[in-house]
Amino acid sequence: MDKQGDRLRDVDSVAEYTCGLKAGDRVRLLHDIIIRDDYGFPAGSVFLKGEIWTVLPGVMDRTVVVLFRRADGNLHIWDDDRSVFKTFEKLS
Numbered sequence: 081m082d083k084q085g086d087r088l089r090d091v092d093s094v095a096e097y098t099c100g101l102k103a104g105d106r107v108r109l110l111h112d113i114i115i116r117d118d119y120g121f122p123a124g125s126v127f128l129k130g131e132i133w134t135v136l137p138g139v140m141d142r143t144v145v146v147l148f149r150r151a152d153g154n155l156h157i158w159d160d161d162r163s164v165f166k167t168f169e170k171l172s
Contacts, residue, residue: 094138097146097160100170105135107148107168127156132171 095103113127127150136147136155144160158164 094144094160097135097138097144099146099160099162099164101135101146101164103135103137106132106171107135108132108171110167110169113167133168 101107109127109129109131112129115123115125115127117123131151133148133150133156136149138145138147138157138160145157146160146164148156148158150156158167
């Protein structure tokens with residue numbers, strides 16, 4: 081797990097999100113996501129449309145974030161709000 085993932089384990093865990101996702105759900109990317117650096121510039125990598133990610137128990141820090149395990153096994157966080165469905169499709 082990366083350093084960010086280690087930090088995330090130290091705060092309160094959330095298994096069901098207000099956006100409707102639950103830990104264990106699987107989602108598919110609806111479009112490519114260009115990975116950006118801390119300054120907002122493209123970093124040279126892309127998460128590809130169609131990738132399937134798994135929803136993990138999330139964290140409540142200042143705001144609740146959804147925690148995903150990406151197809152490559154690494155973690156990704158996303159704000160817990162309905163906009164998540166502009167990028168992801170929940171699989172049944």
